[in-house]
Amino acid sequence: xxxxxxxxxxxxxxxxxxxxxxxxxxxxxxxxxxxxxxxxxxxxxxxxxxxxxxxxxxxxxxxxxxxxxxxxxxxxxxxxxxxxxxxxxxxxxxxxxxxxxxxxxxxxxxxxxxxxxxxxxxxxxxxxxxxxxxxxxxxxxxxxxxxxxxxxxxxxxxxxxxxxxxxxxxxxxxxxxxxxxxxxxxxxxxxxxxxxxxxxxxxxxxxxxxxxxxxxxxxxxxxxxxxxxxxxxxxxxxxxxxxxxxxxxxxxxxxxxxxxxxxxxxxxxxxxxxxxxxxxxxxxxxxxxxxxxxxxxxxxxxxxxxxxxxxxxxxxxxxxxxxxxxxxxxxxxxxxxxxxxxxxxxxxxxxxxxxxxxxxxxxxxxxxxxxxxxxxxxxxxxxxxxxxxxxxxxxxxxxxxxxxxxxxxxxxxxxxxxxxxxxxxx
Ligand SMILES: *Cc1c(COP(=O)(O)O)cnc(C)c1O
Numbered sequence: 001x002x003x004x005x006x007x008x009x010x011x012x013x014x015x016x017x018x019x020x021x022x023x024x025x026x027x028x029x030x031x032x033x034x035x036x037x038x039x040x041x042x043x044x045x046x047x048x049x050x051x052x053x054x055x056x057x058x059x060x061x062x063x064x065x066x067x068x069x070x071x072x073x074x075x076x077x078x079x080x081x082x083x084x085x086x087x088x089x090x091x092x093x094x095x096x097x098x099x100x101x102x103x104x105x106x107x108x109x110x111x112x113x114x115x116x117x118x119x120x121x122x123x124x125x126x127x128x129x130x131x132x133x134x135x136x137x138x139x140x141x142x143x144x145x146x147x148x149x150x151x152x153x154x155x156x157x158x159x160x161x162x163x164x165x166x167x168x169x170x171x172x173x174x175x176x177x178x179x180x181x182x183x184x185x186x187x188x189x190x191x192x193x194x195x196x197x198x199x200x201x202x203x204x205x206x207x208x209x210x211x212x213x214x215x216x217x218x219x220x221x222x223x224x225x226x227x228x229x230x231x232x233x234x235x236x237x238x239x240x241x242x243x244x245x246x247x248x249x250x251x252x253x254x255x256x257x258x259x260x261x262x263x264x265x266x267x268x269x270x271x272x273x274x275x276x277x278x279x280x281x282x283x284x285x286x287x288x289x290x291x292x293x294x295x296x297x298x299x300x301x302x303x304x305x306x307x308x309x310x311x312x313x314x315x316x317x318x319x320x321x322x323x324x325x326x327x328x329x330x331x332x333x334x335x336x337x338x339x340x341x342x343x344x345x346x347x348x349x350x351x352x353x354x355x356x357x358x359x360x361x362x363x364x365x366x367x368x369x370x371x372x373x374x375x376x377x378x379x380x381x382x383x384x385x386x387x388x389x390x391x392x393x394x395x396x397x398x399x400x401x402x403x404x405x406x407x408x409x410x411x412x413x414x415x416x417x418x419x420x421x422x423x424x425x426x
Contacts (some may be wrong), residue, residue, distance in 0.1 A: 006327075008336050012400035015327070019194070021312055021320050021391055028240075028393040035117060035375045035398045040355040040388030042216060051311035053242075056300030060067030067296075073303060075296045082299060083248065089314050090212065091222035092232070092250055095285035099235070099248045099299055100266075103213055106232035106249045107137040107180070109289050112261025113231060113390060114207045115178045117145055118219040122152055125171055125179045125206075129158035131186050134211055138180060161344055161357065166171055168192075169200045178207045181220070183231075184214035184353035187380055191219060191347040191353050195226040202227065213237060216248075218321050218354030218391070220314045223250055230255070235302055238354060238390065239309070246299040250316040251286045264291035303405030320391035321354050328356055328387060331403040344384060355388035368418035369409045375402055381422050 006008040016022055027046045030036065036044060059071040068076045076391040082099035088095070101109065115124065122145075124138050155174070156168050163185070172179070179201050184191050194210055201208045209230040215221065217238030223231060230251040235241035251258075260267045260282060267288050269281045282288035309317065325345075332341055344357040360366055360383060367379040377387045389399060409415050 002259060006061055009397075009400060012327075012396040015323070015396035018397070021316060022395070024308060024312060024392040025395060027308070028390065030393060031374075033374045035376045035402055037375065037387045037389055037394065037398070037402065039240070039394070040237050040386065041378055042243060043217075043238060043305075043390065044393060045301075046240060046305055046308060046392075048308060049240060049242065050304070052304035053297065053300045053301075055184055056296060057262035057291035075294065078299055078303075079246075079266075079290055079294050082302050082306065083286065084304070085310060086216075086248055089220070089306075090250060091220070091224055091226075093224065093253065094365055096224075096253050096288040097248060097250050097255075098290055099246050099302065100290045100294065101249070102244075102247045103232050103234045104133045104137055104212065105251065105291075106247055106289075107134060107209075107211070108141065109142045109260065109262050109291065110209060110230045110249060110251070111178065111180065112140065112144070113140055113258055113289065114209065114255075114261075115155070117147065117152075117177050118211065121175055121177045121205075122147060123154055123173070123176045124152060125154045125156065125168075125176045125181075127158060127163050127168070128155040129161060129163060129185050129187065130211070130281075131213070134180065134182070135341070146395065154243050158185075160186075160344070161185065162190050163192060165193050165196055168197055172201055172204050172206055174204070175254075176204070176206050178209070180209045180211070182211045182214065184212075184219065186214050187344075187384065187386070188357050189214070189353040189355045190416055191215065191351050193344075194221070194228060198226050198228055214353055214355070214383055216318060217309060217314075219319065220318055224252070227420070228252060235305075239302065240305040240392070242300045244298055245302060246295050247287055249286065251289060255389075256285055256288075257282075258288075260317060261287050262291055266290040266292055266294065277379060312392065317391040321389070322349055322352070324389040324391065324394060324396065324399060325352060325356050326401070328389065328399050331399065332358065332406075335403050335407050336410065339407075354390075355386055358385045358386065358387060359383055362420050364422055365415040365418040365420045366406070366409060368417040369403075370405065372418075373405050373409070377402075379422055 059067040083097035084094035212233035216233040235245040343358045363383040
């Protein structure tokens with residue numbers, strides 16, 4: 001039997017039939033009139049995440065204060081429990097992972113813990129392509145320690161949305177104390193070689209932390225093997241934890257015992273927390289970097305969604321994710337040639353994260369035209385369409401249909417009806 005041509009609907013259907021993860025799609029709330037390709041901004045709700053939240057509410061309803069120690073998932077240990085469930089996704093031991101805070105507060109926590117400047121070694125090395133919140137946090141941390149970010153924050157320059165590892169390594173001068181970089185760049189989707197960067201930094205006695213927001217749940221990591229010092233992430237993108245879901249952090253066990261930069265009563269060793277002493281006895285592991293009372297209702301959905309990742313396996317998720325973006329690239333190349341789209345993400349699998357960035361002069365108008373057809377990508381100024389197909393709920397047919405609609409929008413020039421300008425949330 002000959003294979004159907006890749007650009008046909010039959011081919012998309014064939015890919016869906018042979019997809020080992022296809023059953024997970026049924027567990028998500030998908031609007032039948034919508035193709036959702038924005039899972040890299042906010043993942044969709046699954047029935048398991050929903051049930052986990054309802055169970056949490058029910059514990060509150062029926063147990064009151066006892067929910068902290070009783071019920072199926074006692075609240076007092078939920079941050080640890082979720083840390084254990086996250087560990088396999090990032091190649092870590094459970095004691096090194098805790099679900100707490102948000103990406104930004106976790107950056108504050110771990111930078112304030114690990115950034116210990118001296119007169120000779122006081123700079124922080126970052127990049128000019130990262131998410132603004134990371135830079136704002138680094139600047140505040142520098143100012144809190146008495147440094148001027150104009151001098152003490154060094155940003156490696158990107159070119160066409162990509163960072164060159166050679167350039168990052170060249171920037172590791174003797175005066176750099178700490179490096180903080182994204183694992184996957186939120187725009188281009190480039191994956192940095194975290195192992196190589198960390199090895200080079202350690203040769204120069206520099207501490208290295210990574211922001212895994214755009215890789216966790218899409219790309220496997222080996223944080224222990226790569227000897228990363230610390231990492232932070234959010235759980236509402238690829239991990240489908242819900243809007244504002246509680247984030248997470250990793251601290252390499254060789255650093256256990258370091259005093260938390262920002263302490264609170266949840267940094268405490270659990271056995272003595274309720275002694276209510278004014279002398280903090282920090283937890284012996286990553287729990288030391290919790291601060292206050294965990295936001296239980298914003299973590300409970302993760303009990304359901306992380307269970308799905310552990311069941312499906314992050315390697316399988318990665319394989320399908322690459323197949324989805326490969327397929328999108330193939331279709332854009334064949335079906336939209338002549339319409340001036342270009343792929344702004346790395347083509348090499350080793351360097352490509354979970355989403356694709358597509359450049360077009362009329363990107364804002366095209367996104368609005370796609371929205372009008374029930375397709376949800378996101379727009380990144382000035383002229384990019386970001387497409388984040390998600391292994392657990394997107395199908396190959398979703399990709400095929402998206403390109404099909406795009407072709408129609410371009411051929412019929414319907415995008416010209418829309419202003420080429422971003423909305424307030426883009
Ligand atoms: C999504 C994202 C954030 C968001 O931080 P919050 O504290 O969760 O608002 C920060 N940094 C990066 C790189 C992100 O992708």
